Amino acid sequence: MSEKTAAFEEPFGRLQEWLAEAEESEPNDPTAVALATATKDGFPSLRMVLMKGCDERGVVFYTNLESRKGVELAENPNVAMLFHWKSLRRQIRIEGAVEPVTTEEADAYFASRPRASRIGAWASKQSREMAGRFEFEAAIAQYTAKFGVGEVPRPENWSGFRLKPKYFEFWRDRKFRLHERITYTLNETGSIWGLAELYP
Numbered sequence: 001m002s003e004k005t006a007a008f009e010e011p012f013g014r015l016q017e018w019l020a021e022a023e024e025s026e027p028n029d030p031t032a033v034a035l036a037t038a039t040k041d042g043f044p045s046l047r048m049v050l051m052k053g054c055d056e057r058g059v060v061f062y063t064n065l066e067s068r069k070g071v072e073l074a075e076n077p078n079v080a081m082l083f084h085w086k087s088l089r090r091q092i093r094i095e096g097a098v099e100p101v102t103t104e105e106a107d108a109y110f111a112s113r114p115r116a117s118r119i120g121a122w123a124s125k126q127s128r129e130m131a132g133r134f135e136f137e138a139a140i141a142q143y144t145a146k147f148g149v150g151e152v153p154r155p156e157n158w159s160g161f162r163l164k165p166k167y168f169e170f171w172r173d174r175k176f177r178l179h180e181r182i183t184y185t186l187n188e189t190g191s192i193w194g195l196a197e198l199y200p
């Protein structure tokens, strides 16, 4: 293992470092991450979300709880995430189970969003079929009138999840496809990260 790799005995320092480097080099949405969920029968689905927080407690994202991913997370908390930064030629895989964020966390993040996004969260029945764009626009107009110039509270069906990682893989491009793959696996008691290097 390179000296730089060995410098991180746990994965979060490395994740923070790569995210900071992505902030500098990635032209759009450096925190965009693919999120794979699955039904209770194990049928998978995948979409992008924005990572909205990341520390030793886990990786946070927000969504509509009645969306397809929300329904799948309610019946099966196991997920996989994938960051890919083309500008850096790097990817990070993360696996584990999600837990809901606290009400306070969800409220605080929702309050930080632009007003139009907050109204959009009320108007969008995310992932359900709509008769046409007009239906959505009518709902936006209705909630805009309803909230007037007052506060736009967080809808009950809109909140966040924290992925509690059990496994990380940090992948770096190397010449001639001889890439670097460093994994971190949490032990049974959830106290120690085991490091390994995989063949590319």
Ligand SMILES: Cc1cc2nc3c(=O)[nH]c(=O)nc-3n(C[C@H](O)[C@H](O)[C@H](O)COP(=O)(O)O)c2cc1C
Residues within 6 Å of the ligand: 029, 032, 045, 046, 047, 048, 049, 050, 051, 061, 062, 063, 064, 067, 068, 069, 070, 126, 127
């Ligand atoms: C770059 C990017 C970021 C996105 N961020 C979010 C997000 O943070 N939360 C969210 O619910 N949807 C986000 N979306 C939309 C989702 O990819 C998806 O269309 C939506 O959540 C519905 O997914 P579902 O039907 O699987 O639940 C994002 C899409 C893109 C392309």
